[in-house]
Amino acid sequence: MTDTIRAREQRTGWILLIPALLVLLLVYAYPILRSFWLSLFTQNLGTELQPVFSGLENYGRMAQDGRFWQSIINTTVFTISSLILELILGMAIALVLNQAFRGRSTVRTIAIIPWALPTALIATTWAWIFNAEFGVWNDILMRLNIIPEGQGINWLGEPTLAMMSVIAADVWKTTPFISILLLAGLQSIPEDLYEAHAIDGASAWQSFRQITLPLLMPQILIASLFRFAQAFGIFDLIAVMTGGGPAGATETVSIYVYATIMRYLDFGYGAALVVITFLVLILAVALAAVLLSKTRTALRG
Amino acid sequence: MTTTHPSAYPAAKTDRAFSLRKVLLTIGVIFVVVFSLAPILWQVLTSIKVNADIAAIPNVYFPRQFTLQHYIEIFNRRPFLNYMLNSFFVAATSTLLCLALGTPAAYALARLRVPGERFILALVLIVTLFPYILLFIGLLEIVRATGLANNYLALIIPYTAINIPLTILVMRSFFQQLPRDLEDSAKVDGYNTWQMLVRILLPLTTPALVTTGILAFIAAWNEFIFALTFITRESMKTIPVAVAQISGTAVFEIPYGALAAATVVGTLPLVILVLLFQRRIVQGLTAGAVKG
Numbered sequence: 001m002t003d004t005i006r007a008r009e010q011r012t013g014w015i016l017l018i019p020a021l022l023v024l025l026l027v028y029a030y031p032i033l034r035s036f037w038l039s040l041f042t043q044n045l046g047t048e049l050q051p052v053f054s055g056l057e058n059y060g061r062m063a064q065d066g067r068f069w070q071s072i073i074n075t076t077v078f079t080i081s082s083l084i085l086e087l088i089l090g091m092a093i094a095l096v097l098n099q100a101f102r103g104r105s106t107v108r109t110i111a112i113i114p115w116a117l118p119t120a121l122i123a124t125t126w127a128w129i130f131n132a133e134f135g136v137w138n139d140i141l142m143r144l145n146i147i148p149e150g151q152g153i154n155w156l157g158e159p160t161l162a163m164m165s166v167i168a169a170d171v172w173k174t175t176p177f178i179s180i181l182l183l184a185g186l187q188s189i190p191e192d193l194y195e196a197h198a199i200d201g202a203s204a205w206q207s208f209r210q211i212t213l214p215l216l217m218p219q220i221l222i223a224s225l226f227r228f229a230q231a232f233g234i235f236d237l238i239a240v241m242t243g244g245g246p247a248g249a250t251e252t253v254s255i256y257v258y259a260t261i262m263r264y265l266d267f268g269y270g271a272a273l274v275v276i277t278f279l280v281l282i283l284a285v286a287l288a289a290v291l292l293s294k295t296r297t298a299l300r301g
Numbered sequence: 302m303t304t305t306h307p308s309a310y311p312a313a314k315t316d317r318a319f320s321l322r323k324v325l326l327t328i329g330v331i332f333v334v335v336f337s338l339a340p341i342l343w344q345v346l347t348s349i350k351v352n353a354d355i356a357a358i359p360n361v362y363f364p365r366q367f368t369l370q371h372y373i374e375i376f377n378r379r380p381f382l383n384y385m386l387n388s389f390f391v392a393a394t395s396t397l398l399c400l401a402l403g404t405p406a407a408y409a410l411a412r413l414r415v416p417g418e419r420f421i422l423a424l425v426l427i428v429t430l431f432p433y434i435l436l437f438i439g440l441l442e443i444v445r446a447t448g449l450a451n452n453y454l455a456l457i458i459p460y461t462a463i464n465i466p467l468t469i470l471v472m473r474s475f476f477q478q479l480p481r482d483l484e485d486s487a488k489v490d491g492y493n494t495w496q497m498l499v500r501i502l503l504p505l506t507t508p509a510l511v512t513t514g515i516l517a518f519i520a521a522w523n524e525f526i527f528a529l530t531f532i533t534r535e536s537m538k539t540i541p542v543a544v545a546q547i548s549g550t551a552v553f554e555i556p557y558g559a560l561a562a563a564t565v566v567g568t569l570p571l572v573i574l575v576l577l578f579q580r581r582i583v584q585g586l587t588a589g590a591v592k593g
Contacts, residue, residue: 031439233432
């Protein structure tokens with residue numbers, strides 16, 4: 001009797017699951033497996049777009065491809081810088097939003113807005129702010145006498161400055177995501193922990209270090225993992241702000257993959273690039289999962 | 302704190318600490334507001350300035366003369382209304398689809414004993430981390446093979462898929478919070494699983510569905526790379542691609558005013574969503590990320 005109920009429950013379960021799983025297989029599993037397969041072929045203008053089996057040649061080519069390594073370096077610089085800045089800023093904003101003050105719920109609403117806006121549109125906004133001729137950022141710096149009048153900086157035209165500009169835009173756009181998650185974490189820390197700690201004579205900084213940070217570690221790790229993956233695959237912000245320029249200084253892996261396929265019609269090599277990006281991500285996820293389960297057990301213990 | 306242990310804190314010190322804290326907090330709040338709003342505000346100001354003010358050096362911060370010419374331009378000289386409707390149609394359809402497909406799956410994962418449940422859940426979680434560029438080659442092939450280029454389905458299907466993991470995570474955590482008695486008593490009353498789902502659980506899930514739906518709608522409205530590649534016909538483009546191309550088409554003279562107006566119009570629906578549903582967005586994001 002219980003067996004049949006359980007069997008029926010299982011069958012219902014599968015019927016409920018299968019439509020969603022089929023869509024996920026079509027849009028996630030198939031393209032990724034297909035990229036693994038395609039990466040073993042050369043399929044570009046040289047082969048008249050016909051797939052020709054070439055084994056691991058595409059991967060060998062990658063090792064020699066300076067532009068690929070540059071894009072890896074750019075992606076790493078972009079990801080790590082924006083992640084660190086977003087964590088610091090996101091934590092500061094979450095701490096402010098966790099205090100009691102008048103109009104708090106309005107300020108919380110305002111603080112979410114950047115996260116919700118379309119990245120491609122925000123990219124045009126920041127390109128305008130960093131515009132070399134009419135940009136308001138140059139204007140502010142001149143009014144503050146930080147740079148001399150009439151010598152506006154070409155933010156998006158210099159390699160290092162362009163990287164800093166896209167990082168600034170990304171930090172603005174995605175810090176709210178981190179502060180939302182950290183704020184939720186802060187709200188779950190019981191107030192009496194701080195009170196007991198203050199009675200013991202701890203300073204605010206000490207209680208931040210000894211209570212807030214350790215208890216917030218799961219949220220910090222989860223937010224970092226999400227942001228790492230998103231920043232690592234960044235496309236729209238950079239495609240619109242700099243197009244990967246100047247001279248490839250902001251070309252991330254995604255931008256390079258897109259150009260390899262859509263501009264150079266080099267499908268096999270593009271697929272190999274996708275495979276490597278995929279493997280790096282999986283590695284990072286595994287690492288984060290291990291760290292996360294460790295901090296969780298440490299917190300419980 | 303101080304009232305219970307006055308000896309630990311001399312009064313003068315507490316007062317100073319208290320006012321310092323107040324000053325810091327005020328600075329912090331002002332910083333958060335300015336940080337979050339200034340870039341958008343600058344775009345709004347640019348959009349209502351005349352061209353002479355936009356290109357003025359040093360910059361004119363507050364327009365000396367208001368104009369709506371940039372707004373009129375994007376609706377008259379460009380099919381901006383079309384772009385908005387395209388975005389709305391694609392985002393709304395894919396949102397409804399991902400709720401319809403994801404919610405039953407979430408229920409199965411929350412309540413029914415399905416073999417491999419943990420494995421499926423882990424996969425769903427990992428998939429939320431994949432950047433779209435990973436899916437891009439395979440989807441491009443599918444779109445070409447099925448002749449779906451310049452068909453809204455080429456966007457609706459991927460957008461549905463990218464929002465299903467979120468739907469599963471948020472709705473599953475919602476179903477787990479529901480008391481089990483509800484379903485048990487429904488079963489005692491002779492409902493089968495389907496009837497119980499539709500008549501009892503569905504009305505209860507409306508708030509969670511709205512939460513998930515808002516997040517899915519925002520993600521679909523904002524998607525760029527698929528929209529850029531799979532839709533090339535001008536009249537079918539969505540907002541992010543259309544706006545990005547305003548700045549891309551004219552290399553020498555970018556129409557900054559029109560671009561600003563387009564950004565304002567394209568972001569307005571989302572700003573309204575945030576203003577109306579701030580709490581739900583926060584709940585959804587935390588449920589989707591943390592509890593999964």
